[in-house]
Amino acid sequence: xxxxxxxxxxxxxxxxxxxxxxxxxxxxxxxxxxxxxxxxxxxxxxxxxxxxxxxxxxxxxxxxxxxxxxxxxxxxxxxxxxxxxxxxxxxxxxxxxxxxxxxxxxxxxxxxxxxxxxxxxxxxxxxxxxxxxxxxxxxxxxxxxxxxxxxxxxxxxxxxxxxxxxxxxxxxxxxxxxxxxxxxxxxxxxxxxxxxxxxxxxxxxxxxxxxxxxxxxxxxxxxxxxxxxxxxxxxxxxxxxxxxxxxxxxxxxxxxxxxxxxxxxxxxxxxxxxxxxxxxxxxxxxxxxxxxxxxxxxxxxxxxxxxxxxxxxxxxxxxxxxxxxxxxxxxxxxxxxxxxxxxxxxxxxxxxxxxxxxxxxxxxxxxxxxxxxxxx
Numbered sequence: 001x002x003x004x005x006x007x008x009x010x011x012x013x014x015x016x017x018x019x020x021x022x023x024x025x026x027x028x029x030x031x032x033x034x035x036x037x038x039x040x041x042x043x044x045x046x047x048x049x050x051x052x053x054x055x056x057x058x059x060x061x062x063x064x065x066x067x068x069x070x071x072x073x074x075x076x077x078x079x080x081x082x083x084x085x086x087x088x089x090x091x092x093x094x095x096x097x098x099x100x101x102x103x104x105x106x107x108x109x110x111x112x113x114x115x116x117x118x119x120x121x122x123x124x125x126x127x128x129x130x131x132x133x134x135x136x137x138x139x140x141x142x143x144x145x146x147x148x149x150x151x152x153x154x155x156x157x158x159x160x161x162x163x164x165x166x167x168x169x170x171x172x173x174x175x176x177x178x179x180x181x182x183x184x185x186x187x188x189x190x191x192x193x194x195x196x197x198x199x200x201x202x203x204x205x206x207x208x209x210x211x212x213x214x215x216x217x218x219x220x221x222x223x224x225x226x227x228x229x230x231x232x233x234x235x236x237x238x239x240x241x242x243x244x245x246x247x248x249x250x251x252x253x254x255x256x257x258x259x260x261x262x263x264x265x266x267x268x269x270x271x272x273x274x275x276x277x278x279x280x281x282x283x284x285x286x287x288x289x290x291x292x293x294x295x296x297x298x299x300x301x302x303x304x305x306x307x308x309x310x311x312x313x314x315x316x317x318x319x320x321x322x323x324x325x326x327x328x329x330x331x332x333x334x335x336x337x338x339x340x341x342x343x344x345x346x347x348x349x350x351x352x353x354x355x356x357x358x359x360x361x362x363x364x365x366x367x368x369x370x371x372x373x374x375x376x
Contacts, residue, residue: 006050009122090334153348
C-alpha cells in the first residue's frame with residue numbers, strides 16, 4: 001500500500017516499488033476538509049488538490065487507488081492534541097503525531113485487512129534488519145539535507161517490519177529528476193513546509209477560529225517576577241522567541257517561560273534560555289529493547305538541530321533524564337528528543353521537563369501528556 005500524499009516523493013516511491021516487482025495499491029488519507037478548518041487555498045498537503053494529483057499519478061502508473069476518510073480521527077488525535085498542548089504551555093509537533101496515529105497505525109491496519117504486506121511512504125529514512133540483535137533499525141537517509149528520521153522515532157518493531165522507505169537511499173535531486181523523466185504532474189511541485197492545517201503559520205488564529213475561544217492579554221514578567229509590560233495572550237509565545245515582544249527594556253529579551261494558569265510570560269536575557277538537563281517520557285526504543293544503564297549518545301531536541309553529545313539515564317516509569325555535555329538553547333516542553341548512535345536511531349520521547357523553562361503548572365502538563373498518549 002503506497003501512502004500517496006500528492007507530492008513528488010510518494011509518487012516516486014510508488015514507482016520504485018513497482019520497479020522492484022511488488023503489487024501496489026495507492027491510497028490518500030483525507031485528514032480534513034478545507035472548509036472545516038477555514039482554508040480555501042490549495043498550497044498545503046492533504047488538500048483536495050493533493051488528492052487530485054495523487055489520483056493522476058496512480059492512473060499513470062495503472063495501480064488501484066482510493067481515498068480513506070480519517071477526518072474524525074485526525075480531528076481528535078492530531079488537531080485536538082495540538083490545541084491542548086499549546087493551551088498547557090507546551091509546543092506540539094503534529095507531524096510526529098500524524099505519523100504515529102495516522103500513517104503508521106490506522107493505515108497499517110487497513111493494509112493488513114486488505115492482505116497487503118507493507119505500507120510505503122515517501123519519507124527519507126532507511127530501515128534495515130540487524131541479524132545480530134534481531135531488531136529492525138531505523139537509520140538516517142543517505143541525503144542528510146532531507147533526513148526525516150527525527151519524525152519517525154516512534155515506530156515500533158512490529159511497524160518497522162511492515163514499512164518500506166524506498167527514498168532513503170536517494171537524494172531529492174535524483175527523485176525530482178526521476179519524476180520529471182516519468183512525466184509526473186507533480187515533478188516540480190513545491191515541498192510542504194508548514195503544518196498542513198495551519199499553512200499560513202498563524203496557529204493562534206487557527207486555534208481561535210477552530211475553538212471559538214479568545215486568548216486574553218496578560219503580564220510580561222522579568223526573571224524576578226515583576227511586571228514589565230503586557231502581552232497578547234500567553235499561548236501566542238514560544239520559548240526563545242524574541243520578535244513581536246514589543247518590550248523596551250534596554251537590552252534584547254527572549255521568552256524564557258510561561259505560566260498558563262496565571263497567563264503570564266516570563267522574559268529575560270538569552271543566557272536564561274540554556275540548560276544541560278531535560279526529562280523525557282513516552283519513550284520508544286528502536287535499536288535497544290530498553291535503557292537499563294546510562295548510555296552516552298548524541299541527541300537533538302528539534303528537527304533541524306545538529307545532534308549534541310549527551311548521556312541518557314534511566315528514570316522511574318520509563319522516563320529518561322538526558323544530560324548534555326554542552327548547554328542547549330530553548331529546550332521546549334512538548335517537542336521530541338531523539339537519540340542517535342551514528343546514523344542509527346536509538347529511540348526518542350517527548351520532552352516533559354526542562355529546567356530553563358518556567359512553564360505551565362506541572363499538574364496541567366502531566367494531565368495533558370496522559371491524554372496525549374492514552375486516547376490513541
